[in-house]
Amino acid sequence: MATISRDNRGLRLAVRYLVLVLVALVFAFPLVFMIVSSLKPTAQLLSDTSSLRAFLPVGDISLSNYTAAFQRAPIGRFVLNSVFVTVVTVTASLFLCSLAAFSFTYLKWRGNGLLLSIALATLIVPFETIAIPLLLFVSRLPWLGLDGIEYGWLNTYRVQIIPWIADALTIFLFVQYFKDLPRELIEAARAEGASWWQIYRRVVMPLSGPVLATAAILKSLKMYNEQYLWPLIVVQDEAHRPIMVGLGYFFQLNVAWGEVMAYLSVITLPVLAFYLVLQRAFIASIASTGVKG
Amino acid sequence: MADVSLKEVRKSYGKVEVIKGVDLDIEDGEFVVFVGPSGCGKSTLLRMIAGLEDITSGTLEIGGRIVNEVQPKDRGIAMVFQTYAIFPHMSVRENVGFGLTIAGVAKEEKERKVMEAARILQMEHLLDRRPSQLSGGQRQRVAIGRAIVRDPSVFLFDEPLSNLDAALRMDMRMEIGKLHKQLDATMVYVTHDQVEAMTLADKIVVLRDGIVQQIGAPMELYHNPANLFVAGFIGSPSMNFMDVDVVERSAEGVTVQAPALDPVTLPAAGRDYASMAKAKLGIRPQYLSVSKNGAAGALHGTVALVERLGTETVVNVELTRGGRIVAALSEDRPLDLGSQIALGFDPARAHLFEAT
Numbered sequence A: 001m002a003t004i005s006r007d008n009r010g011l012r013l014a015v016r017y018l019v020l021v022l023v024a025l026v027f028a029f030p031l032v033f034m035i036v037s038s039l040k041p042t043a044q045l046l047s048d049t050s051s052l053r054a055f056l057p058v059g060d061i062s063l064s065n066y067t068a069a070f071q072r073a074p075i076g077r078f079v080l081n082s083v084f085v086t087v088v089t090v091t092a093s094l095f096l097c098s099l100a101a102f103s104f105t106y107l108k109w110r111g112n113g114l115l116l117s118i119a120l121a122t123l124i125v126p127f128e129t130i131a132i133p134l135l136l137f138v139s140r141l142p143w144l145g146l147d148g149i150e151y152g153w154l155n156t157y158r159v160q161i162i163p164w165i166a167d168a169l170t171i172f173l174f175v176q177y178f179k180d181l182p183r184e185l186i187e188a189a190r191a192e193g194a195s196w197w198q199i200y201r202r203v204v205m206p207l208s209g210p211v212l213a214t215a216a217i218l219k220s221l222k223m224y225n226e227q228y229l230w231p232l233i234v235v236q237d238e239a240h241r242p243i244m245v246g247l248g249y250f251f252q253l254n255v256a257w258g259e260v261m262a263y264l265s266v267i268t269l270p271v272l273a274f275y276l277v278l279q280r281a282f283i284a285s286i287a288s289t290g291v292k293g
Numbered sequence B: 001m002a003d004v005s006l007k008e009v010r011k012s013y014g015k016v017e018v019i020k021g022v023d024l025d026i027e028d029g030e031f032v033v034f035v036g037p038s039g040c041g042k043s044t045l046l047r048m049i050a051g052l053e054d055i056t057s058g059t060l061e062i063g064g065r066i067v068n069e070v071q072p073k074d075r076g077i078a079m080v081f082q083t084y085a086i087f088p089h090m091s092v093r094e095n096v097g098f099g100l101t102i103a104g105v106a107k108e109e110k111e112r113k114v115m116e117a118a119r120i121l122q123m124e125h126l127l128d129r130r131p132s133q134l135s136g137g138q139r140q141r142v143a144i145g146r147a148i149v150r151d152p153s154v155f156l157f158d159e160p161l162s163n164l165d166a167a168l169r170m171d172m173r174m175e176i177g178k179l180h181k182q183l184d185a186t187m188v189y190v191t192h193d194q195v196e197a198m199t200l201a202d203k204i205v206v207l208r209d210g211i212v213q214q215i216g217a218p219m220e221l222y223h224n225p226a227n228l229f230v231a232g233f234i235g236s237p238s239m240n241f242m243d244v245d246v247v248e249r250s251a252e253g254v255t256v257q258a259p260a261l262d263p264v265t266l267p268a269a270g271r272d273y274a275s276m277a278k279a280k281l282g283i284r285p286q287y288l289s290v291s292k293n294g295a296a297g298a299l300h301g302t303v304a305l306v307e308r309l310g311t312e313t314v315v316n317v318e319l320t321r322g323g324r325i326v327a328a329l330s331e332d333r334p335l336d337l338g339s340q341i342a343l344g345f346d347p348a349r350a351h352l353f354e355a356t
Helices: A004-035 A042-048 A063-071 A075-106 A112-124 A127-141 A158-163 A170-182 A185-191 A196-207 A209-225 A230-233 A243-250 A257-277 A279-289 B042-048 B092-096 B096-103 B109-119 B136-149 B167-185 B194-200 B219-223 B228-233
Strands: A142-145 A146-149 B004-013 B015-028 B031-035 B057-062 B078-082 B153-156 B186-191 B204-208 B211-216 B238-251 B253-259 B259-267 B278-283 B290-293 B299-309 B312-319 B324-330 B340-345 B351-353
Touching: A004 A257, A042 A257, A042 B194, A063 A075, A063 A257, A075 A112, A075 A158, A075 A170, A075 A196, A075 A209, A075 A243, A075 A257, A112 A170, A112 B312, A127 A158, A170 A209, A185 A196, A185 B042, A185 B078, A196 A209, A196 B096, A209 A257, A209 A279, A230 A243, A243 A257, A257 A279, B004 B042, B015 B042, B015 B204, B015 B211, B031 B042, B031 B194, B042 B057, B042 B078, B042 B153, B042 B186, B078 B136, B092 B096, B092 B109, B092 B136, B092 B228, B096 B109, B096 B136, B109 B136, B136 B167, B167 B186, B167 B194, B186 B194, B194 B219, B204 B219, B204 B228, B211 B219, B211 B228, B228 B278, B228 B351, B238 B259, B238 B299, B238 B324, B253 B278, B290 B324, B299 B324, B312 B340
Parallel strands: B031 B186, B031 B204, B078 B153, B153 B186
Antiparallel strands: A142 A146, B004 B015, B004 B057, B204 B211, B238 B253, B238 B278, B253 B259, B278 B351, B290 B340, B299 B312, B299 B340, B312 B324
């Protein structure tokens, strides 16, 4: 009996691993295809796609696509732009959205519930519907710079950052988390003489590690991976262009697919590094929110 | 130290009134306990004193100053919560010193006060631990320590021992009593545990549905309950009640009778029974004793349930002429279920209440 059950357990484990490996392969295929293809000349790349060779580094393998891609576009600049915009937006967003959520959750003021509902309702408004009004708006907004007041935010970092700081999803994540924090902790801090700001800084935020990680990850991925339409219409100069707009450099008359793959491989690196560093927090956060990335 | 005074204090959530006009004077250094069943408003009243709930109407004074609109931090209070409410990300030292840190007290002064509180509560060895490394009793000590260091005028305790096991609860109860004597501070304490109320309080406030039923010293409430509710709430097991008819009033007292009870005369003892035709007779289980079977004036019945507690035996008796009664007999008595029993009582220790 013991042998049978041990064998059974072994078989079950083997099947489980087989399924997991297959699932992992399905998810890894695009990534493998991208990296392998980035090493092949476009002609070979296209002919290989009809067979399994597409996933294997065989044939004429070289880094020439990378050289060509770096010559075609200022990739380093694009990556830096995206990383800068992402880091600043996420930092500001975590701070301001957590403050807003703190106010919505703990402070009593007239219209609190209504305003939170309105904020959350913006989740269902597709960005495309407000892109043009927002463009008109930012194109005339004043800004106090080193040379005094100037008008129009186009072709700047701030136009890519400021409209994305306030974010209903991030506020919602914080509100949900704050609601679950024991209310007595806040009341104890109040009774101990803490001001609301001190409660935010000394009690609530130090206990908000999990939601900070969740919000940071979701927001970072959105800012780095999905910023296309808005920068496309508000940034015309190369100096401020983010990675996704930079992709356009490779879709000219004859698409050099090898270079496209090389470009994609390079811009994926920061995301992969970010993921590997925060892997544990990433999995925990997705599991805790039930929000898919 | 300060006295606390509530005048016609009310609290409503929308149309629902939960505190219905409370008048109460708490003297400087007094230990006052709010008791009552769940939902009676005792915690709400405490939180109103703390400033964690707004006061809908009436006035609240602490130390002679009206504090209705004053923030909790400026009321000179410290509060200990049922769930301890100690900050999980801070060490015991940081938790105890939190209020002082917030107030910007100098480091040396803060350390001195934290050490002093730790000494009083015998938790010097715990100061560098995190709350997750502490037991329930130790956590509650930290919460009390945090209250002590700020030297508040009034200590507020919201069911501080409810989350502890029975043995620890008794220890902590004694410690809180000791602390009160040591600090000579005004303390307001909420509990649903009447043992805590009886043992700790200088004065007990019994609440029901947001209305004060009676205010008095523990023994005053026990011996002279103002109404049926207080009589039933204070004392364990609860007082027995029996519907009786008032058959005669005289200088000696009031004579009552019931189907299960032969006429018995209760000494009037200054009470006004004049208006009653029907009444409720209250007899504490502890004041019932075993009589000889067939004795006149006794309550006869059969033993339905026996709880032997060692020093006391609680007996549930099914009365022959209808009704039930509970007796708490002194000493261990091995009574048989279903056996006949006769219970007598001293009429001077019985209570008469208006029938509701």
